[in-house]
Structures are given as structure tokens and as C-alpha cells.
Amino acid sequence: MNSLRVAIVGSTGYGGVELIRLLLQHPKVTIASVISSSNSGVSIAEGFPHLQEILSDELDPIDIDLIKGKADVVFTATPSGVSTELIPRLLEAGLKVIDLSGDFRLKSGELYGQWYKHKAAEPQYLERAVYGLAELFGEEARGVDFISNPGCYPTAAALGLAPALAAGWIDPDSVIIDAKSGVSGSGRGLNLSAHFSEVNENFSVYKVNRHQHIPEIEQTLSLIAGREITVTFTTHLVPMTRGIMCTMYGSLNGDRTEEDLIELYRKYYEGRPFVRIRGKGKWPATKEVAGSNYCDIGFAADRRTGRLTIISVIDNIVKGAAGQAVQNLNLMMGWDEQTGLRLTPIFP
Amino acid sequence: MNSLRVAIVGSTGYGGVELIRLLLQHPKVTIASVISSSNSGVSIAEGFPHLQEILSDELDPIDIDLIKGKADVVFTATPSGVSTELIPRLLEAGLKVIDLSGDFRLKSGELYGQWYKHKAAEPQYLERAVYGLAELFGEEARGVDFISNPGCYPTAAALGLAPALAAGWIDPDSVIIDAKSGVSGSGRGLNLSAHFSEVNENFSVYKVNRHQHIPEIEQTLSLIAGREITVTFTTHLVPMTRGIMCTMYGSLNGDRTEEDLIELYRKYYEGRPFVRIRGKGKWPATKEVAGSNYCDIGFAADRRTGRLTIISVIDNIVKGAAGQAVQNLNLMMGWDEQTGLRLTPIFP
Amino acid sequence: MNSLRVAIVGSTGYGGVELIRLLLQHPKVTIASVISSSNSGVSIAEGFPHLQEILSDELDPIDIDLIKGKADVVFTATPSGVSTELIPRLLEAGLKVIDLSGDFRLKSGELYGQWYKHKAAEPQYLERAVYGLAELFGEEARGVDFISNPGCYPTAAALGLAPALAAGWIDPDSVIIDAKSGVSGSGRGLNLSAHFSEVNENFSVYKVNRHQHIPEIEQTLSLIAGREITVTFTTHLVPMTRGIMCTMYGSLNGDRTEEDLIELYRKYYEGRPFVRIRGKGKWPATKEVAGSNYCDIGFAADRRTGRLTIISVIDNIVKGAAGQAVQNLNLMMGWDEQTGLRLTPIFP
Amino acid sequence: MNSLRVAIVGSTGYGGVELIRLLLQHPKVTIASVISSSNSGVSIAEGFPHLQEILSDELDPIDIDLIKGKADVVFTATPSGVSTELIPRLLEAGLKVIDLSGDFRLKSGELYGQWYKHKAAEPQYLERAVYGLAELFGEEARGVDFISNPGCYPTAAALGLAPALAAGWIDPDSVIIDAKSGVSGSGRGLNLSAHFSEVNENFSVYKVNRHQHIPEIEQTLSLIAGREITVTFTTHLVPMTRGIMCTMYGSLNGDRTEEDLIELYRKYYEGRPFVRIRGKGKWPATKEVAGSNYCDIGFAADRRTGRLTIISVIDNIVKGAAGQAVQNLNLMMGWDEQTGLRLTPIFP
Structure with a gap:
């Protein structure tokens, strides 16, 4: 061959x-x-x-x-x-x-x-350009000759929010995304904000309300929800190399338990091997997907406030960049989505 | 003497x-x-x-x-x-x-x-017990014989939210606190969640909606706002030793610029040497208060969503524990609040 | 099959x-x-x-x-x-x-x-028990039913020293091994010396002259050199999860250049895919082998002092444990040594 | 005043x-x-x-x-x-x-x-220029108008080696210094070797036998020993911000116990408040001097090999730079050496 x-x-x-x-x-x-x-x-x-x-x-x-x-x-x-x-x-x-x-x-x-x-x-x-977020728009990428690979934050955010928005379980006007990324997300360029002595033992915030991934997230969520969505989006820098976590908030429409959400999400992502839904009371950590193409998602539904908290994690360089690109290559070529991507996260 | x-x-x-x-x-x-x-x-x-x-x-x-x-x-x-x-x-x-x-x-x-x-x-x-959050309830602690020192998260959260809530500038029902802490916050006890190999190069979330600091935060904010306040509160573990950041969200009542907020907060904390308000478009990082008793606060007001983002940082062991306790000792004894606490943050 | x-x-x-x-x-x-x-x-x-x-x-x-x-x-x-x-x-x-x-x-x-x-x-x-350090004693392990997998430090130390000792280029009585390891080397057990807040932003030394890997290193080096060898061995803890570096010192017998050493080592490890010898003036770093089964080695020969400095690095959990064990499985079963082990180091 | x-x-x-x-x-x-x-x-x-x-x-x-x-x-x-x-x-x-x-x-x-x-x-x-290493050459700096502040590595190395060399307890031709530094030592300049994603979770070696601190170390040790001394000196980069450890090796002249060494060093540094000698079987870690002007020293004497291992640590920015400079200011001005420098290390 x-x-x-x-x-x-x-x-x-x-x-x-x-x-x-x-x-x-x-x-x-x-x-x-x-x-x-x-x-x-x-x-x-x-x-x-x-x-x-x-x-x-x-x-x-x-x-x-x-x-x-x-x-x-x-x-x-x-x-x-x-x-x-x-x-x-x-x-x-x-x-x-x-x-x-x-x-x-x-x-x-x-x-x-x-x-x-x-x-x-x-x-x-x-x-x-076909926007290659397979778990949401999958079959569109099969056989095409030009795929635009999603951004790291938009991947983690959209995968975490889509099923709840699609089901109308959260108020589309209430979405807040509090995102945290390892330093590799900003690349290999030399910059004081990537200087070890400035980043290590430090937690900082940047580009509040100004990150260029905002319109990308809104474009995807609007498509999913079938209406215009505007989000609050904050990005933080974590003193680690790899990993993104999005902690996302939305007001619940109706009384939904965590079990309901787990069921909703597992059904939504059925047949999509790279999304893993955590069980009740379990939330993912970035290290649990390090080096792999997984996006792991967990929930907390709060009766006191009527709000849903969704947590999603990815390895920003894999599912947030190179891994998803290979996944898109597989789709483009008509191969099994997982070809070359059956990567066990590296732990610890 | x-x-x-x-x-x-x-x-x-x-x-x-x-x-x-x-x-x-x-x-x-x-x-x-x-x-x-x-x-x-x-x-x-x-x-x-x-x-x-x-x-x-x-x-x-x-x-x-x-x-x-x-x-x-x-x-x-x-x-x-x-x-x-x-x-x-x-x-x-x-x-x-x-x-x-x-x-x-x-x-x-x-x-x-x-x-x-x-x-x-x-x-x-x-x-x-007098609750010793001097910047909000200051003079109460003067001369008393029993002070309860506030928790680390409640200190950072309440100092960040109080002026906006007191002024009625944000909707008290809209408050979300996304908090991040260094590992020292959980103490010196032995636990897998403080094991270096599990925490390093990892970002995780814990006790979502269940942290025991929630009622303390709500007690303070309710006093400040003059009505019952319920908050959404999420805690994350950052791979660093010291530092807390609270990223807080609220829906703005009316059109408030960042300049307005800076002015409001500077006035509110006038004469309170341990709170520093950042200038427009500047947000604090945890390292900028490390080893010191400061709480630094910054803002982003978003016209697109009508939401306010407030960022506050402290050193969890200083302003979040020992430093604030010494500050309370100074008040208890009738001394200058800053006695022994004029600590320049250690950088880098 | x-x-x-x-x-x-x-x-x-x-x-x-x-x-x-x-x-x-x-x-x-x-x-x-x-x-x-x-x-x-x-x-x-x-x-x-x-x-x-x-x-x-x-x-x-x-x-x-x-x-x-x-x-x-x-x-x-x-x-x-x-x-x-x-x-x-x-x-x-x-x-x-x-x-x-x-x-x-x-x-x-x-x-x-x-x-x-x-x-x-x-x-x-x-x-x-056959001691399974394939690069030094390789064929002994083929087909046996019981292999003892070498320790992490002994792997890095012996691979770095063996060719020079075998060739008689360094004085066997002059060997000093200054070793540094990531925290995972001490396992998942709970111990203050693995507590994040104690290890992070800290560099420490432990078990000086007392580490149980000393006799293992000496056993191997004595076999290689054909005479009893006693070494000075110091172990340090690095605030990172994975990786070992051994910085090793020996007095040179005769005038050997770095080129000589590179040639000697490349010849010694010919056909051994998991040892990589760096070029002149290049020294390996632990991250360059992370997640892989490689042992990378570099040299500095000093005319001023007549001493040779050898630097070797491995991933302590891969070549220093699980990877070498799989390599030994391959040998035990008569398979290609690299089966399942063609792992590109994960960088960054 | x-x-x-x-x-x-x-x-x-x-x-x-x-x-x-x-x-x-x-x-x-x-x-x-x-x-x-x-x-x-x-x-x-x-x-x-x-x-x-x-x-x-x-x-x-x-x-x-x-x-x-x-x-x-x-x-x-x-x-x-x-x-x-x-x-x-x-x-x-x-x-x-x-x-x-x-x-x-x-x-x-x-x-x-x-x-x-x-x-x-x-x-x-x-x-x-008066070379301002007070613990070795102290009174020379009193009252002068120009002091050259020692380098970070030379401070840690010379303080660790001087008493043993002065006493003739180790062979001056046998000295090997294996040094490790946090990243702040290389300053705030932008360089790939200070890029967080390259340094974090990495341990590397640099400038082997070529560091410009070598002649400074040799100049001091030669003065102390009363004869020319040439040393082997290796520098490593530790994924942390502050701290230097020097692990030093020398061949013992005669049979000296750790108790002997502790006594020798305590006597040598009597009246010198910034040097602390650890007790038997205790070795210092960099975090134990962080933010302070201390140099802490510990020993291991090995009967098996006849070698002495000396471990010294400093905060490279304090005793290795700014702190020592203030100490020198105090001497220059005729003030108590400790004025403004009674700093408790910050832990954790």
C-alpha cells in the first residue's frame, strides 16, 4: 500500500x-x-x-x-x-x-x-474551508480538500457547551467561559509572558474579552443553538506547558440533574471516540488527557443557584492542534478517524 | 517598651x-x-x-x-x-x-x-468572634479580644466584589466566582491531591459548589449588599505553591466603564493600604503579591455582553491567612494596621 | 497470530x-x-x-x-x-x-x-535472574524466563560510563556520579518529600552515599571494567515529574578529545537503537527523551583538569522502568527489541 | 538621622x-x-x-x-x-x-x-575593587569606596570549599563542583533557554567547563589554599526560579568524620551570621534559604571512597547578588553586617 x-x-x-x-x-x-x-x-x-x-x-x-x-x-x-x-x-x-x-x-x-x-x-x-470540528460537524470533512482546523480554546469550549445548548437546557444568553491554558499555547516565540521566571509560580489573566478565539466560539455555538450567541470569555495562563481547561457556566432551563446531563452528553457524542464524559461527581483534570486526542467533560448542576457548571479539558497541542489536524486528515482521506491517534494519555 | x-x-x-x-x-x-x-x-x-x-x-x-x-x-x-x-x-x-x-x-x-x-x-x-476583614468591616476589630480571621478564598472574593455590590452596580443574583489556588492552600497534610507527580503539569478542579468557604462568602456579600446573596463558586488547583486568583463575573446594572469602576474601588478602599487597584486594561497576577499582604484588583467591563469581570489576587498564606492575622493583631492592639506588614512582594 | x-x-x-x-x-x-x-x-x-x-x-x-x-x-x-x-x-x-x-x-x-x-x-x-541491561549484556536475555529489570539510576549511570571504562580511558578509581531525578522516581506513595509545596521551587539532595542503587551500579561497572569499582554517588530531587540526568566525572587516561569519545561510544552502541550519542559540544536534556525509551549521552573533555564529564539522560519511568521492561520482554520472546517502543519523545 | x-x-x-x-x-x-x-x-x-x-x-x-x-x-x-x-x-x-x-x-x-x-x-x-566575599575576606571591605560583589556560583562554591581547603583536609587537585541554578540566574533577557515551555519539566546542563565563573572560583580558592587551584565546574539549569546548589567533591586527606567537618566549619564561620552549618546527616535544600541572605552547608564523608561531599545552597538573587550587595554596603558604611538583612527564608 x-x-x-x-x-x-x-x-x-x-x-x-x-x-x-x-x-x-x-x-x-x-x-x-x-x-x-x-x-x-x-x-x-x-x-x-x-x-x-x-x-x-x-x-x-x-x-x-x-x-x-x-x-x-x-x-x-x-x-x-x-x-x-x-x-x-x-x-x-x-x-x-x-x-x-x-x-x-x-x-x-x-x-x-x-x-x-x-x-x-x-x-x-x-x-x-471546512471547519473541522468532527464531533460537532463531522461528516462535512469527509473527502474535502481544504480543512480549517479549530482553535484550541474553541475546541474545548464548543465541545463542552454544544449538547446543552443544542438541547436548550441552558440559557444561550448566560454563557460564561473561564478558560485556562498552559504556556505552550502561545508558541515558541520569545516573549516576557513566556519567560520562565515570570510564569513559574504565577497565575495570570490576559486578553480579557479580547481574545481572537471569541468570534470562533460564538460562530460555532450560534450554529449549534440556531441563534446568535454572545459569550463572556476569559483566558488565563497556568504555570504548566500543556493543557487547557474550560470552566463554563450557564443558567439551567428547568431542573436537570447531573445524571440527566451525563446521559444527554453520552448520547450526543455516541460514536465519537475522542470525547469522554466523566461519571457523576467526577471532573476531569488536564493531565488526564496529556499527550492524547481526548476531550474529557464533567458537570456540576447546582440547585442553589440554578446554574450548570461544565468542565472540559484537552491537550492544547493535540486535540487543540496537531491531533485534531491528524483526525481531520483521517476524515479527509476517508480513513478511520482514530488511525494513528489511539494514544493513551501519558500519566503522570 | x-x-x-x-x-x-x-x-x-x-x-x-x-x-x-x-x-x-x-x-x-x-x-x-x-x-x-x-x-x-x-x-x-x-x-x-x-x-x-x-x-x-x-x-x-x-x-x-x-x-x-x-x-x-x-x-x-x-x-x-x-x-x-x-x-x-x-x-x-x-x-x-x-x-x-x-x-x-x-x-x-x-x-x-x-x-x-x-x-x-x-x-x-x-x-x-469579630470577623476580621478590615477592609470591609475595619473598625469593629479595634480593641476586641477575639477575632476570627477570614478564609483565603473569602478574602479575595469579598474584597473583589464588595464595592460593586455595595454600589448596586452589579446584579446580586448574577455573581459567579471562578477561583484558583496554589497547593499550599490545602496545607501540609499528606494527600494524593498534593503529591507533586499528580499536581505538577496539571490543572484540576475540586469541590465544585461544595466548598466550605461558600457560606462565608455569602455571609459577607449579603451583609455588604443588604440582602441575601447566593453565589456560584468553583475552586481550581494551580500547579504552584502560593497564590489565589478569583475571576468574578456579574451583570452590570447600567453602563459602567472601567474608569468608573477604578474610581469607585479606589474611593471605597481609600485609607486601606493593603488593597491596590490596577489601572485601566491592567490585571493583577498572583506573583505580584507573593509574600506580601496585598490584595490587587483589576477590571474588564464588556459592552458586548453587559458583564463585568473582576480579578482579584492575594498570597493565600499572607493576606489569606498569616498576614491578615497579623493585621488583625495590629487592630486588636490599637497599632498601625501596617506594623510589621510593609512587605514588598518578592519578584520574581 | x-x-x-x-x-x-x-x-x-x-x-x-x-x-x-x-x-x-x-x-x-x-x-x-x-x-x-x-x-x-x-x-x-x-x-x-x-x-x-x-x-x-x-x-x-x-x-x-x-x-x-x-x-x-x-x-x-x-x-x-x-x-x-x-x-x-x-x-x-x-x-x-x-x-x-x-x-x-x-x-x-x-x-x-x-x-x-x-x-x-x-x-x-x-x-x-538475568540482569536485563540489553545495551551492555544484550543477548543474555534472549529466550530466558526470568529477567531482573535494572534500576533507573543504574541504567543512566552504567550506559554513560561503560564504554569509557571498558576502553580503559578513565581511571576506575576516579568515578563520581552526580545524579538528579524527577519526583516520580520515588513513586506514588505519600511522603513529605513528594509534597508539592515542599518540592516545587526547591532543589534538594538525599541519601548521599547511601542510595541502594550504589551496589547495583558498582556490580555492573565492575563487570565492564574487569575489576572492582567503587563509586561516589549522589542523588538529587528535581522539581519535575519525569527524567533523570547523571553528570559523571572521571580522570582521563591519556589525551582524549570529544571526537574520540563520540566515536568510541557510537561504535560501542552500534546496533543498539535506544542509545543516542550527541555531537561535539552538545549535551542532552531530560525533556529530549521524555516519554521515550532513549538514553542520550554527551561529553565534555577538559584539558585544564584532565577530567572527562559524561552526561546521560533517560525518562526514569520509561528507559528507567517500564520501557526497558518491555524491551526485555521483546528480547525474552525473541522479538525485535523495538517492538512497541518506537516512541518519539514528547516535546515540549 | x-x-x-x-x-x-x-x-x-x-x-x-x-x-x-x-x-x-x-x-x-x-x-x-x-x-x-x-x-x-x-x-x-x-x-x-x-x-x-x-x-x-x-x-x-x-x-x-x-x-x-x-x-x-x-x-x-x-x-x-x-x-x-x-x-x-x-x-x-x-x-x-x-x-x-x-x-x-x-x-x-x-x-x-x-x-x-x-x-x-x-x-x-x-x-x-575590593572583592566583597565578607565571610572569607570580611574586614577588607570596611570603609572602602569600591566593592566588586561576587558572582552567584562563586559565592556558593567558595563558601562551601574554603574551610576544608584552608585546613588542608581535601586535596586541592581533586575539586569537582557540580552546580545547579534556578532560571532567574540568567536574567530577564529573552532567550529560548529561559522559555517556560522549554525549561519546565526539563533538567539541562550548559557551558560545561566554559562558565565565566570558573576563573573567579579558582582565584578565590587559590587565595584560600595558598596555591594554584584548578577546578572542574559544571552548571545545570533547574526548572525553578530561585536557588543555587553546589554539590562539591574532594579527596579527603586523612580520616575526617562529619562531626569533624561540622566543627571545623562552625569555627571557621564563627561570627559570620549568614553561614549556617547543618548538623550530622542533614543537607540543605534551596528552598530553606529562599528570599534570605543565608548560605547553608552540609557534608557527607564517605569511608568507602575516601571522598568528601559538600553541599552548599544560596538564593542566587539574594546572597548570590542583591543581598550580598547590601551586606557589602553595610560593611562599606561601617554598619552592622545584618542591617536590613535579617530575613527569614520564605517557606513554603
Whole structure:
């Protein structure tokens, strides 16, 4: 059987390097090209010694012809703004694309401009991109040639809220998302807010009400609920490397027990292997999904206040980026969703 | 000038050890007795080598007569349930008491029984205890002989919410408190949930809607707002040792800008040196108060959702325990509130 | 093809849980029984929620007949002293055994008693156990029915020192091993020295000159060097979960450059896929092997002092425990050493 | 009484900010000017919100006349190479100087050039600088106008080795120093090696045999031993913010017990309040000196190998930088060495 040849643009970021880890153990795929806008000609193992004797390919420059010659599918794990220009050219060259940047997630170019502070891609490409959140919109991604991979926070938030919103069990105007992320979410770039001495033994909050993932979350939740939804969204930085937790609040419509919610969610995610619903009185922790593609969800329903608390966790680099991208590759190629992704979380 | 002689019951817990650190640099106080229910006769520096050549007193047993002979004021940093019995005896012996346990914070013994799962202290002592949250109820503590020191979460939550609630700027029925704490908050006891390999590189949630600090928070906020308040309260464990952040949400009554809030809070806390209000668009981080008695507060008002986000941080062992207890000692003795507490946060 | 049925005694410790993670992805193995001296009848996923929907087998008690009925090979990841009694019974029942405890690593029962402070196993079993450090004694393990899995520190230390000692390039009387380990090395037991608030933001030293791995290291190095070797060995606790680094010092015999050493080591470990030798001026870090079975080694030769510094790193739970045990299973069964162990380190 | 007016050049680095924390509680000093080569005119509290309402002075530029007008003593916490030029001008202007950079620690300009890779200061200033390691060379610093503050590693290493070397108890040719530091040691600059996601849950080694502190350590030890000493020195990065441990090895001359060593060291450091010698079988941990000016030392003497292991710990920013600088200020001014430095370590 022939292996699918894949290329990774942005292979020297954390998302790119995690793609390498996952694709190396994917039975149907060969990494044909690791690409970086800088350092071309240097072995990827030079900057990432953990890859020594595993993958020592030289970094390729971003060159459409070169990519076309080497690969069938391209992952673009590029900073926001780069995919906007690059992906149309990749698609025109006949390549299939899975984009891990935020450039094609919003259907509205106007919203994109507002939140990302630069120009959106051409509308035709925004339209063409299939938003690859399989657990909510799954079959849409099968067989397409261009998938936009969801953001880390939007994945954790939407998976946690969708069933309750779809069922009308919580008031769509009451949704508050208190999100916490490990530091790897902000990438490998050098910044005081990722400096060990500033982050370690510290808990901080950032971009309150201003995070560019807000419109993405609202777009998904509005689709699910069938009406416009506006959310309060706060992001915090946790002194750890990997993991996201979303603690979400909504006012319950009617009297729902935790058992009701567990049943609702298990039914909603039936056949979706990467979502795990915790039992009554159990809540997930980020370490329980570390290194894996799972999203784990738990509940607390409070009679005193009439509010529901939903807790969802993911590994931000796996289900929140590279793992979900491989899941989308599997769907794109018509393979079993779990191919290469049956990863047991690494504990402790 | 004669030094005030103080005794610390529970001196081998984290609250007790921090009291030692703070009282050692207090100009008007002498540590007369360090007391522990076990290990009496052993030097405190044996179990806490950081105290070598600083304080090597032998641990005293819990013995009312002994304490009475040695001390004027007693700090009780004991597990919940111990103070219930001990403090009446200390008071009857004519000692002044500052209690760091939760046993005398709730005025209602019934609520105490419900949330703490054991019997409350005698009503007369619950009544007699002055709840020592100086920034909200300050002058009440001056000159009294029995102060109940507030809990760590209730301190951070109430200081963050009080001015907005008192002013009627947020809907009292809309309050959600998403709280995060370092691991030291759960003490020095051995427990899997404090095991390094389980906590490190992990973010978890616990006691959702069930934390015993809920009625304490509600008691304070109800007093401030002049009506019954019920809150949603979630507690998370952060992989760090010290620090609490409360991220709090409320629906704004009317259109209030962040400038309005900053002005409101600065006026409310005027003359209260331990509360610092951040400027517009600035939010505090836990490390910015580490080792100090400050509570720092910041805001985000969101026009899109009509909600206010309030962020407050404290060092859970200082303003959330030992530091506030020393502040209460200062008030009890009629001294300047800041005596021995002019601590610059330790950074980084 | 029939899967090999394996049982894990001590499956609720960190070594046991890591064995589960590795064996779940091993193509030739089925986990037939997870065994614990306590909690039998409870699902393993109850205590380890990261295994939910992956492995929910109930824990079996330690019962030789039960094990015999279910399994072909038994991993014993038990505390020191338990294997001593248990393994003879497993072997007599015709089971193959790979022991992760320290009970069968020392050939001398007397030395065992001296360092482990309890009675050694019967001499015949000490003799029968094959010490499974494949990179040094590889073919000995092929086809045997009882393998003693090396300790974490001895693995990192011996792999780092063996080639230089075998070649006579360093003075055998000059060896100093300064070792550092993550906290998981001390297991899941509750102990103040694993309490997050005591370990975090702390670096400490323990068991100086007294660690029970000392005679194991000396036994291996003496075999390699062909003469008695005594080492200075210091162990430190690093505020991290996984990883061991050994920084090792020896006086160079003759003038050896780093290039010489790299060549020597690459030749020595030729055909051994789990040892990776860093290039000149490069030294490994623990994160570069995290989650994988690699041992990475680097060098610094100092003309000023005539000393060689060797740095080796492993993941203490993988190459230092569960991964090496699976490697030994592969050898025992005559399979390719890397079966199920082609693990890319997880980074970051 | 008039306060001494001090200026801090480089006040926005970690050393500078810690000087501020310490000097704010110094009873005889006023911070007259906080100076930074950039950002002049901006409040120091802008970049360091932990200083809000404590110190909000605007940053001054580096301007000799300005400094001369405002201050009596200047601390220079500047990157290596800057003090070389700046300090002669400060001295010529009649200011007293305590230099925290490495520019004036080596008496040999040639050695400086070799290890620091840029040109040394004028010989007359190298001569004039008094090396301020009070516990070894104490009285030399009294009353002088220019003190060079020792490096962090050299402080921990020399304090740990000096008494044994001075007594001739260890072979001067056998000294190996295995040093470990928290990340703050490398400052606030942005660098991949201080990036949280790369450092956290990682233990690494750097600059093996090449650290610029090597000649400083050798200069001190040679003075103490009365002969040339060459050491092997390895530096490691610990995933924590503060703290240094040096684990040091030497061959014992004669049979010395741990009791002998404890007695030797206690006598050697008699009257030196910042060195604490641990009791038999006790070794210090970095957290036990955190935030304080202590250097704690412990021993293990090994009959099996004839080697001595010495363990010393300091807080790298306090005794390794700012605290020692204040100690030197006290000596320079003829004050009690401990003025403003009676700091209890912060635990946990």
C-alpha cells in the first residue's frame, strides 16, 4: 500500500513538531517534507534534538513547486496572516490542505479583520474551508480538500457547551467561559509572558474579552443553538506547558440533574471516540488527557443557584492542534478517524 | 517598651510557619511559645530547617496554663474542629485570641454544621468572634479580644466584589466566582491531591459548589449588599505553591466603564493600604503579591455582553491567612494596621 | 497470530501504569490482568481516569492460580521485598517473569541485605535472574524466563560510563556520579518529600552515599571494567515529574578529545537503537527523551583538569522502568527489541 | 538621622528589582534614583506592577551628573561589559560603588578577556575593587569606596570549599563542583533557554567547563589554599526560579568524620551570621534559604571512597547578588553586617 505523502509548513513551531510526533506513528502516512520559512537546509533535528536518529530531514523553504513535487497533503502550522496568502496558492496547485492557523476559521472576513487586526483571506476561500470540528460537524470533512482546523480554546469550549445548548437546557444568553491554558499555547516565540521566571509560580489573566478565539466560539455555538450567541470569555495562563481547561457556566432551563446531563452528553457524542464524559461527581483534570486526542467533560448542576457548571479539558497541542489536524486528515482521506491517534494519555 | 508576647497553636502548619516569619520581623511582638499537638519538646527548627539559628524554640504542647503563663495573645492555626473546643478555654483563661481556622467565621451554627460536617462552637462564642476583614468591616476589630480571621478564598472574593455590590452596580443574583489556588492552600497534610507527580503539569478542579468557604462568602456579600446573596463558586488547583486568583463575573446594572469602576474601588478602599487597584486594561497576577499582604484588583467591563469581570489576587498564606492575622493583631492592639506588614512582594 | 497474554502485578504504581500505556500499543501483547495487592474488584480506570474507555479491567488480587490461568508473562512492579517472595512462586508455576523491583538485581544476597535492609531472595533465584541491561549484556536475555529489570539510576549511570571504562580511558578509581531525578522516581506513595509545596521551587539532595542503587551500579561497572569499582554517588530531587540526568566525572587516561569519545561510544552502541550519542559540544536534556525509551549521552573533555564529564539522560519511568521492561520482554520472546517502543519523545 | 541616598543602575533586571525590595526595608537607606539604560521617564512600577504604591519613581537615564546630584552610593547591576566603562566615571565623580556585574572580580585582565570574551577594565580599577566575599575576606571591605560583589556560583562554591581547603583536609587537585541554578540566574533577557515551555519539566546542563565563573572560583580558592587551584565546574539549569546548589567533591586527606567537618566549619564561620552549618546527616535544600541572605552547608564523608561531599545552597538573587550587595554596603558604611538583612527564608 502506498503511503500518503504529507508536508508540514511551520514544522519548527510546537504545533509542527507535535504533528511530526503524531505522523511518525501514523500507519498510512510518510512525512515527505518539513518546511520552515527560515533555516532551510538545516536538519530539523538540529533545533529539536529529541528527533535525533528519528527524523533528520533538512528543512525545506516555502516553495509551492517543491511542495507539489514532494507531497499530496499539506499541513500549515503558520502564524496568523501567513496562511491567508499561502493556502490559495497551495490549493490552486492541486494540493489538499489542513490549516492550523486561525485564518480560515471565521466565515465572516469582517469579523476576522476586527479580531485579528489584519486583512482576511478572499471570501471564496473562507467559504471553501471546512471547519473541522468532527464531533460537532463531522461528516462535512469527509473527502474535502481544504480543512480549517479549530482553535484550541474553541475546541474545548464548543465541545463542552454544544449538547446543552443544542438541547436548550441552558440559557444561550448566560454563557460564561473561564478558560485556562498552559504556556505552550502561545508558541515558541520569545516573549516576557513566556519567560520562565515570570510564569513559574504565577497565575495570570490576559486578553480579557479580547481574545481572537471569541468570534470562533460564538460562530460555532450560534450554529449549534440556531441563534446568535454572545459569550463572556476569559483566558488565563497556568504555570504548566500543556493543557487547557474550560470552566463554563450557564443558567439551567428547568431542573436537570447531573445524571440527566451525563446521559444527554453520552448520547450526543455516541460514536465519537475522542470525547469522554466523566461519571457523576467526577471532573476531569488536564493531565488526564496529556499527550492524547481526548476531550474529557464533567458537570456540576447546582440547585442553589440554578446554574450548570461544565468542565472540559484537552491537550492544547493535540486535540487543540496537531491531533485534531491528524483526525481531520483521517476524515479527509476517508480513513478511520482514530488511525494513528489511539494514544493513551501519558500519566503522570 | 515591652513586647507583646504571642503564642502560636498549630505552628507546624504552613499558616503557623508563616506567622513565625511575619512575627519575627514585627517590632512590637515576641514569639513566646510555638505550640503543636504533636512533637512537643522538639525544636521547631528540626522540622523546618529554614528556621535554623533564627528560631529554635522547643515546641510546647497544647496546655492552657502553660500558654497563659507565657503569652498575652494566641494565634490558633488549627484544623477545623479543633478551635471549636480550644478557643472558649483560651478566652476563659483571659487570653486574647486570633483564630485562623474556619470555626468561628459563620454566625450561624446551623450553616456551619451543614458545610463543615461537624458540630459548631457554642453560639455565644460564634457571636463574640469579630470577623476580621478590615477592609470591609475595619473598625469593629479595634480593641476586641477575639477575632476570627477570614478564609483565603473569602478574602479575595469579598474584597473583589464588595464595592460593586455595595454600589448596586452589579446584579446580586448574577455573581459567579471562578477561583484558583496554589497547593499550599490545602496545607501540609499528606494527600494524593498534593503529591507533586499528580499536581505538577496539571490543572484540576475540586469541590465544585461544595466548598466550605461558600457560606462565608455569602455571609459577607449579603451583609455588604443588604440582602441575601447566593453565589456560584468553583475552586481550581494551580500547579504552584502560593497564590489565589478569583475571576468574578456579574451583570452590570447600567453602563459602567472601567474608569468608573477604578474610581469607585479606589474611593471605597481609600485609607486601606493593603488593597491596590490596577489601572485601566491592567490585571493583577498572583506573583505580584507573593509574600506580601496585598490584595490587587483589576477590571474588564464588556459592552458586548453587559458583564463585568473582576480579578482579584492575594498570597493565600499572607493576606489569606498569616498576614491578615497579623493585621488583625495590629487592630486588636490599637497599632498601625501596617506594623510589621510593609512587605514588598518578592519578584520574581 | 496469537497475542501474548501479560499480567502486571503492582499495576497501580507509576511503573505499572506506564507499563499499561506501553503495552496497550504493543502489537504482540494483550494485557490479560492488572493486579494490585489492594482494591481488587475495582476498575483500574477508577483510580486512573486517564484510562477511562481505554482500559477498564477490574483489578485482580495477587493469586498465583488466577495469574497462571490468565497470563503467560508477568511483570512485577512491586515494592522492594515483595518480589523476593512472590517471584519464586510465579516461576514454579511456570510463568515467565520480568521483575521491576530491586530484589533480584544484586547477585550477592549479602550486599542486598546491607543496602536494602531486609533479607535477600534465595541464592538460586538471584543466580537465575538475568540482569536485563540489553545495551551492555544484550543477548543474555534472549529466550530466558526470568529477567531482573535494572534500576533507573543504574541504567543512566552504567550506559554513560561503560564504554569509557571498558576502553580503559578513565581511571576506575576516579568515578563520581552526580545524579538528579524527577519526583516520580520515588513513586506514588505519600511522603513529605513528594509534597508539592515542599518540592516545587526547591532543589534538594538525599541519601548521599547511601542510595541502594550504589551496589547495583558498582556490580555492573565492575563487570565492564574487569575489576572492582567503587563509586561516589549522589542523588538529587528535581522539581519535575519525569527524567533523570547523571553528570559523571572521571580522570582521563591519556589525551582524549570529544571526537574520540563520540566515536568510541557510537561504535560501542552500534546496533543498539535506544542509545543516542550527541555531537561535539552538545549535551542532552531530560525533556529530549521524555516519554521515550532513549538514553542520550554527551561529553565534555577538559584539558585544564584532565577530567572527562559524561552526561546521560533517560525518562526514569520509561528507559528507567517500564520501557526497558518491555524491551526485555521483546528480547525474552525473541522479538525485535523495538517492538512497541518506537516512541518519539514528547516535546515540549 | 540622615538616610544614605543610593542609586541603582540596572534597576529593571532581577538583581536590580531585588535590591529595591531589600533596600526598601533597610533602616538607614533611601532609594534616591532607579536607573535604566532604556525607558527613562517611565515609572518603575509600570514594568513591575508588584511595586505599585510602594515605589513609583520614574526611571532615570544613566547620567553621571544626575546620579552625583541624587546619590551617595551607586549599585551597578549591569550586564557584563557595561560596568567596565561606567564605574571609573562614577568613581571619578566621587561616588561610592558596589558593582554586581562580573567586570571587576578578576584581578587579571588577561583572564577576564579570555573568559568574558571582551576587554577588561583598566588595571588600576581592577586593583582598586575590593572583592566583597565578607565571610572569607570580611574586614577588607570596611570603609572602602569600591566593592566588586561576587558572582552567584562563586559565592556558593567558595563558601562551601574554603574551610576544608584552608585546613588542608581535601586535596586541592581533586575539586569537582557540580552546580545547579534556578532560571532567574540568567536574567530577564529573552532567550529560548529561559522559555517556560522549554525549561519546565526539563533538567539541562550548559557551558560545561566554559562558565565565566570558573576563573573567579579558582582565584578565590587559590587565595584560600595558598596555591594554584584548578577546578572542574559544571552548571545545570533547574526548572525553578530561585536557588543555587553546589554539590562539591574532594579527596579527603586523612580520616575526617562529619562531626569533624561540622566543627571545623562552625569555627571557621564563627561570627559570620549568614553561614549556617547543618548538623550530622542533614543537607540543605534551596528552598530553606529562599528570599534570605543565608548560605547553608552540609557534608557527607564517605569511608568507602575516601571522598568528601559538600553541599552548599544560596538564593542566587539574594546572597548570590542583591543581598550580598547590601551586606557589602553595610560593611562599606561601617554598619552592622545584618542591617536590613535579617530575613527569614520564605517557606513554603
